[in-house]
Each structure stands twice: as structure tokens, then as C-alpha cells.
Amino acid sequence: MKQIIGWVRGPWAIAVYTYREGIRKRTLIGFLILSLLVIFGSSFISAFLDPTSRTDIELKLIKDICVATISIFGALITVFTSASVVPNEIENKVIYSILTKPIRRWQYLLGKFLGAQLIIIVNLALMGILFFAALYIRQGILPTLLLWALLLTYFEFLILSAFTFAISTAATSPVLPTIGGLFVYITGNLTEYLKDVQNRAGQTGKWLDDMLGRIAGILYDVLPNLQNFSLRNQIVNGMPNDPPTDVMIPNLMAYGLIWAVGGFLLAWLIFWRKEL
Amino acid sequence: MPAIRTFSLTKVYEGARAAQDVHALTDLNLEVRPGEIYGYLGPNGSGKTTTIKLILGLIFPTSGHVEVFGSRDIGSVEVKQRVGYLPEGAYYPDFLRGEEILRYYGRLYGLGGRELDRRVGAVMEQVGIAHARKRLLRSYSKGMRQRIGLAQALISDPDILILDEPTTGLDPIARKEIRDILAALRDAGKTLLVSSHELLEVELICDRVGILFEGVLQKQGTLAELLEARDLQVEVDGWKPELAEQLSGKGVVLDDAVGARAKLRMPPGSAVDAAVAVCRDLKLNIIGITPRRETLEELFVRVVKSARQQNPAVAAASGDGAK
Numbered sequence: 001m002k003q004i005i006g007w008v009r010g011p012w013a014i015a016v017y018t019y020r021e022g023i024r025k026r027t028l029i030g031f032l033i034l035s036l037l038v039i040f041g042s043s044f045i046s047a048f049l050d051p052t053s054r055t056d057i058e059l060k061l062i063k064d065i066c067v068a069t070i071s072i073f074g075a076l077i078t079v080f081t082s083a084s085v086v087p088n089e090i091e092n093k094v095i096y097s098i099l100t101k102p103i104r105r106w107q108y109l110l111g112k113f114l115g116a117q118l119i120i121i122v123n124l125a126l127m128g129i130l131f132f133a134a135l136y137i138r139q140g141i142l143p144t145l146l147l148w149a150l151l152l153t154y155f156e157f158l159i160l161s162a163f164t165f166a167i168s169t170a171a172t173s174p175v176l177p178t179i180g181g182l183f184v185y186i187t188g189n190l191t192e193y194l195k196d197v198q199n200r201a202g203q204t205g206k207w208l209d210d211m212l213g214r215i216a217g218i219l220y221d222v223l224p225n226l227q228n229f230s231l232r233n234q235i236v237n238g239m240p241n242d243p244p245t246d247v248m249i250p251n252l253m254a255y256g257l258i259w260a261v262g263g264f265l266l267a268w269l270i271f272w273r274k275e276l
Numbered sequence: 277m278p279a280i281r282t283f284s285l286t287k288v289y290e291g292a293r294a295a296q297d298v299h300a301l302t303d304l305n306l307e308v309r310p311g312e313i314y315g316y317l318g319p320n321g322s323g324k325t326t327t328i329k330l331i332l333g334l335i336f337p338t339s340g341h342v343e344v345f346g347s348r349d350i351g352s353v354e355v356k357q358r359v360g361y362l363p364e365g366a367y368y369p370d371f372l373r374g375e376e377i378l379r380y381y382g383r384l385y386g387l388g389g390r391e392l393d394r395r396v397g398a399v400m401e402q403v404g405i406a407h408a409r410k411r412l413l414r415s416y417s418k419g420m421r422q423r424i425g426l427a428q429a430l431i432s433d434p435d436i437l438i439l440d441e442p443t444t445g446l447d448p449i450a451r452k453e454i455r456d457i458l459a460a461l462r463d464a465g466k467t468l469l470v471s472s473h474e475l476l477e478v479e480l481i482c483d484r485v486g487i488l489f490e491g492v493l494q495k496q497g498t499l500a501e502l503l504e505a506r507d508l509q510v511e512v513d514g515w516k517p518e519l520a521e522q523l524s525g526k527g528v529v530l531d532d533a534v535g536a537r538a539k540l541r542m543p544p545g546s547a548v549d550a551a552v553a554v555c556r557d558l559k560l561n562i563i564g565i566t567p568r569r570e571t572l573e574e575l576f577v578r579v580v581k582s583a584r585q586q587n588p589a590v591a592a593a594s595g596d597g598a599k
Contacts (some may be wrong), residue, residue: 101356102353102356201477
């Protein structure tokens with residue numbers, strides 16, 4: 001037990017430090033402020049609508065904007081955070097004074113990864129609280145469905161974070177992992193289209209068509225399906241206190257965790273013999 | 277048992293083709309003894325930082341190995357507990373207070389509670405910034421930041437300290453203060469490996485030095501072993517400017533002259549008797565005779581020049597010259 005506490009103490013110290021440093025980053029603060037403004041501003045959308053078509057449409061529009069905002073800005077915060085926590089420390093040489101302490105490389109990575117998760121969770125919570133309040137004020141019903149949606153959104157971001165983090169351990173600057181993270185996010189949300197492309201391939205008999213189909217097939221098999229985590233349609237169209245339907249939340253959480261552990265292991269494989 | 281020892285340590289950074297390989301270190305056999313300050317010298321790009329990174333396990337050797345207190349497992353927690361490191365030009369976060377950053381580093385050593393408080397207080401006192409422990413790092417001067425770097429290296433009270441350019445960019449007072457801290461650490465029984473360009477600093481505090489050039493350790497030993505006795509300096513009275521011509525005929529150099537007093541440098545290898553004879557010939561009164569030893573700077577230049585002559589290809593490639 002004492003040994004486990006010893007193993008965890010170092011990573012936790014690194015995680016807290018990473019969090020404290022991360023929440024001061026101007027880019028992240030900018031994204032957060034912008035997202036909060038959009039969520040807050042969506043409540044005044046009625047001013048731009050035809051007075052005869054208010055109520056239902058207005059509420060749907062607010063929900064749609066807020067869900068999209070949380071999804072897009074949350075993903076940007078996730079990618080930027082996960083892409084920079086390790087490369088920034090390599091750039092400013094802080095990593096030298098940390099890895100020469102009695103910390104193993106996997107403990108360092110674990111600390112940085114946990115720190116990134118703290119930043120992502122806090123940002124997601126802040127956006128969620130504002131959305132929650134906006135819905136509650138509008139409808140007078142506690143929007144419990146939103147809590148489930150936020151939980152699933154976090155697990156989506158966890159996968160995205162783990163992949164971006166793994167790419168970042170191979171890089172010395174945050175640029176490449178940021179591009180990689182955005183690619184994973186976009187393609188991960190288009191996996192159904194990838195399946196379509198794969199299914200339609202080969203119909204023209206042209207080699208390019210065939211090759212595109214194969215690439216789409218590989219991407220479909222390799223990339224996580226992030227669309228599974230979306231409760232968007234239910235939030236926009238359903239009652240705010242409905243239980244989530246058409247999703248197996250424990251399965252999705254397990255799916256997210258497995259991908260995250262895979263991403264972290266990949267990061268460790270890349271990093272454990274990396275020359276610094 | 278040496279505190280640090282390298283065995284035929286070689287590091288090659290591989291390029292896309294074999295011709296682009298960079299031989300950063302070749303067959304390095306370095307030995308740092310317990311309780312000494314070892315000055316590790318070399319021009320830019322000579323392989324000093326590569327050596328330090330290999331010792332610390334931040335990079336991995338192409339061949340050879342490193343032992344720290346006899347252990348080859350330099351990445352182990354046990355070895356790391358005994359080593360403190362100050363990187364060159366490291367960044368410390370501005371948003372933290374002096375004591376907060378040290379607490380962070382202390383926790384990485386597994387310190388906590390009162391023990392951590394005690395160590396933070398002790399090292400801040402040791403490096404002379406106890407008065408600034410509550411101040412944000414953004415208000416620290418460059419010298420104070422270097423001290424906080426030194427403090428983080430000392431937080432676990434390590435037996436070995438590895439310092440990469442500890443006085444670079446500091447003003448003379450801050451340099452002197454850092455030098456005094458390093459000397460005090462040596463007196464307290466610590467082993468220090470100091471990589472530096474500042475030859476005067478190294479000469480003032482180091483017990484032994486190693487001179488690295490193009491990845492090859494050219495010389496290693498105590499200053500007494502390495503620095504050659506060069507010549508004699510004679511301080512005389514009764515100096516007249518018209519004697520200058522006679523001096524040059526005898527191979528004597530006039531170092532300095534103020535009024536009737538002058539400092540003369542005898543030809544290399546001159547005996548005291550010969551110096552006395554020269555002064556008598558010129559009817560000068562001897563005030564004092566001082567044997568003059570080669571300086572570390574002169575040794576450094578001599579070693580680098582000799583290495584370049586032995587390997588002109590390397591000299592052409594390096595180009596930047598010795599500092």
C-alpha cells in the first residue's frame with residue numbers, strides 16, 4: 001500500500017502542477033470565454049426570430065447552439081491541452097529537472113495526462129453549468145439529461161485527449177499533435193461516412209475509387225467512433241429530464257476507457273526510450 | 277569508489293545517411309571523485325551537455341556505460357535520490373512563489389509534511405533567497421532564478437550535484453555568490469560536476485578539470501598536474517625606458533612599468549639565478565620574484581590548438597574556436 005502511495009504521489013504532484021499551469025494559458029482562457037459568451041448569448045436568440053414562431057423553435061435553437069458550442073470548444077480545449085503539456089516542457093527544458101528526480105517516465109506521463117484531464121473536466125464543467133442554468137431558467141425543469149450528455153462528452157474527449165497526447169510524446173512542439181488531434185476528432189465524428197465510402201467503393205471499377213474505399217475502411221477500423229457519444233438529437237428534441245435512450249452508458253464509458261488506456265500505452269511506448 | 281565514472285562512453289546522433297552522423301562523444305572515460313568539484317570544460321558543441329544527459333539517463337549511449345556510485349542502473353529511484361541537477365537556462369513558472377516551486381520538486385522526491393517544509397526552508401537559506409520565499413517568481417532577478425534552480429537541485433540533499441553552466445549570464449556579484457555556495461557545498465562533502473565556459477570561475481573553485489573537444493576528452497587531472505610552470509615575473513626598481521631595447525635582446529618581456537618600477541617576464545624555463553643575473557646586468561634592484569603558472573585559459577587554448585593540429589578535418593568542421 002505504501003509503495004502504491006509512493007507511485008501515485010509523484011504523478012499527482014505533476015498533475016496538480018500541470019493543471020495550475022494549464023488554466024493560465026491564454027489560448028485556453030480565450031476558448032473558454034468565447035464558449036461561455038456563445039452559450040450565454042444563445043439565450044438572447046429570440047430577438048432575431050419571427051415573434052410568431054417562438055417557443056419551441058427558439059428552445060431548440062438554444063439547445064442546438066449550446067450543444068455545438070460545448071462540443072467544438074471542448075474539443076479544441078482538449079486538443080490544445082493534450083497537444084502541449086509534454087512538448088512545452090521539452091521546449092522550455094523543465095522536463096530535464098523533473099525526469100532527473102526519482103520519477104519514472106511512465107509516472108511523468110501519467111501526471112501530465114491526469115493534469116490535462118483536470119483542465120478538460122473543469123472547462124467542460126464550466127460550460128455545462130452555464131448551459132444547465134440556461135435550460136433550467138427557460139423551462140423550469142432540471143435538465144438531468146444534460147448531465148448524462150456531459151458525462152458522455154467527457155468520455156469522447158478522453159479518447160481524443162489520449163490520442164493527441166500519444167502523438168505529442170513523439171513531437172517536440174505542439175503543432176503536429178494539434179493537427180493530429182483535430183484529424184482524430186473530425187474523422188472520429190465521420191466514421192459512419194467512412195463506412196459509406198467503403199461500402200460504395202469498387203462500383204466504378206476505377207483504381208482510385210477502390211483505393212479510397214480501402215483507406216476509408218482502414219480509418220473506420222482504426223479510429224474510434226466518436227459519434228456514439230452524442231446525445232445531441234435527444235437533447236434538442238426531447239424533454240430535458242428524460243433518461244438517455246438508444247445508448248448504453250456503461251458500455252460507452254468502458255469503450256472510452258479502453259481507447260484511453262490504449263492511447264496512453266502508445267504514448268508510453270513512444271516516450272520510454274525517447275531521447276530528450 | 278568514484279562518484280561518477282564513464283566507461284568508453286560513445287554517443288552518435290544518427291543522420292539520414294552514415295555521412296550525416298554526428299559523433300558527439302567518443303570513448304569517454306571520465307572520473308569524478310567523491311567530495312570534489314570537477315570542472316568540465318569545452319567549447320560550444322564539444323559534447324559537455326551530451327555527457328551530462330547520458331549521466332542523467334535523459335539520452336542513451338551508443339556504446340559504453342555510466343556508473344554513479346558504482347551502480348549502472350542510473351535510471352533507478354535509488355540513484356536519482358542521490359543526484360541533483362541544474363539544467364542550463366531552465367524555465368521556472370512565473371505564477372508560482374519561490375517556496376511553491378520547491379515544494380513541487382520536493383514532492384517528486386517523495387517528501388511531504390514537516391520534512392518538506394524543513395527542506396524548503398533549509399535550501400532557500402542555503403542559496404540566500406529565504407527573504408523571497410513568498411514572492412512570485414516573476415519578481416525574481418536572473419541571479420535569484422539561478423538560485424531557485426540551484427535550490428531545486430538541492431532539495432533532497434543529494435550527494436552529487438550536476439550543474440550545467442551555473443554562472444552563465446550572471447553579473448560578477450551574483451557569480452561570486454554562486455561560487456561561494458558551490459565551495460560551501462564541496463566543503464560539506466558534496467560532489468560537484470560543473471560544466472562551464474567560464475574558465476576563471478572553474479580555476480577558482482575546481483579541484484580537477486576535464487577538457488573536452490569534439491567529443492574527445494583531451495586532458496583530465498588536478499590543476500596542479502595540468503597547468504605548466506611557465507616563467508618568472510620579476511618586480512624591479514630603477515627602471516628606465518631606455519633599457520627596453522636591452523631587455524628584448526635578452527628575451528625578457530616588459531609586462532608593466534610605472535615610474536621607476538617595472539614588472540619583467542623572464543623567458544620560459546629561466547632559473548632564478550638567470551633572472552637575478554639579468555637584473556644585475558641592467559643595474560635594476562629586485563623587489564620580488566614570482567614564479568608564474570600557466571592559467572587555465574592558456575591551458576585550454578593550448579589543448580584545443582593541439583587537438584586541432586592533430587585533426588585538421590575536425591578543426592575545419594568546428595570553426596568556432598575555443599572560448
